[in-house]
Amino acid sequence: MAAVIALAVAGLLVLAMSGMFMGMAKSFTATVDKSPAHVMILPPQAEGLFGNNSGQPRRLIPTIYQHPDVLEVQPLNGSWAFWSNFPKDGQPAKGDGVQVVVVDPVKGAVTLPTDFSDEVIAALQQPFTVVVDRSSLNKLGVKVGDKAKMNGRTVTVGAVVDGYPSMFNSQVFVSYQTGKLIYVVDEGQRVGPLVVKIKDPSKAKQVADELNAMSHGQYKAWTRDQLSKSSQKSMLKEGGISMMIGFAVLVGIFIGIVITWQTLQGAIMANIKEFASLRALGVSMGALRLIIMELSFWVGVAGLTMTVFLTSLVAFAAHSAAVPMDFPLFIVIPVTIGLMLIAILSGLFSLGVLKKSQPADLLR
Structure with missing residues (x-):
């Protein structure tokens, strides 16, 4: 014994x-793992989601549409913001940097995680409304319905989600419109990972290979599972x-x-x-x-x-x-x-x- x-x-x-x-690593890739997208586009030298801060040219988006099986291509917008709560009686003031994930709050949108309920989607459709993971409420010093500040603008916690915990910076989900209002949407010439929805999900591996053949070294296409596993392995390095x-x-x-x-x-x-x-x-x-x-x-x-x-x-x-x-x-x-x-x-x-x-x- x-x-x-x-x-x-x-x-x-x-x-x-x-x-x-x-x-x-899995918590960092949750937005990709639960994405309705079937193919992801990253810079050609990328080994995963981590360590690719330089982004890639926005002009790549029209070239991805040249593949006949591609239905939708969108950048996975993400940024950082400073969060602070409005402490109530006896509650400590809390301020922290948060990772902001910008989604399109429309059912079936390629940037919207598949596990978001109708209630969460409806909350995101309200201006200046954000959604956080349930495990981050105490860390951020708020509960559903409370107000807080992000980059100096007042926002409301409209709903919570499960399955997006973070041991470091909490993830905060916002709509594209709210993201513009709180200065976290970058509409410049470079974008982050591109998420691609295709006609037949069973052909994701084939489409990714064909996109790589069309890329001429400008980008690298991954299936969702390939990217998730590679991101975990790259973290080990x-x-x-x-x-x-x-x-x-x-x-x-x-x-x-x-x-x-x-x-x-x-x-x-x-x-x-x-x-x-x-x-x-x-x-x-x-x-x-x-x-x-x-x-x-x-x-x-x-x-x-x-x-x-x-x-x-x-x-x-x-x-x-x-x-x-x-x-x-x-x-x-x-x-x-x-x-x-x-x-x-x-x-x-x-x-x-x-x-x-x-x-x-x-x-x-």
Whole structure:
């Protein structure tokens, strides 16, 4: 049990750290993941949504319409604004920078997330009305119906949405018209990511490939899923995040191997007379080694099972606290293989103890 717990803690450490950072990336890409658009257009050197602050020329929009399957192309407008609340009696004043997402509040619009209800859409259609994620209400010091200031203009919190938490700057949704009134809409010659709606969503991969062939190196087209996964992977390349996850992996490996190895050795030593009896009955050393390796394998299986259970508890607690977590397969599969390797290596390191199982010791 001690070996199983050691493996489970090692797996939980790595998965919890990775899941938290992947959840952060997932929260940043939520507006893309829940977009009705099927294809996204980014600069040609882009590896994801992050780190593309220079934007791309607005003149690209007409060229995207040249593809016969394209129905609508719009820039995904986003900007930053300074937020401050109007504190009531006993309420602290709160000021913070917020990330503003500009949407077109019309059902089916390519910039409008698919999970926005009719109530939210109706709220966005009102001038100087904004929508925030439920988890950001306390951070921003407001509730539905309250007024606040954005870039010095008074706005009203008309509704809340779920599924757009942010561990850093809160996301605030506004309509295009309200965005112009509070100075967050840039109508210059450069735009951010372009979202593209096509006639047949099942042909998204084909259309993206054809748009790339038409681009002449001016842009890069992605399907929605491709962009989401690539954005998560590009986040892992950030120096600080890579170092923290790498540290968690090293600590997890150390905990897993050392504690599991020592625990298995202790279990073997506690039963050394039984192993000696088996040798006296003619059981070969190779068969005894196989028993230890089989024991290590089942320790690995039990450790993985407990890892799943503990990670599920942590993910549930995080969800209850509106902390985003995500566990993509390119993280889960290596961790699973790594835990099994740790269990097997621990068994290999413990084989030397079998040399102490001498049949002659039974006569003492």
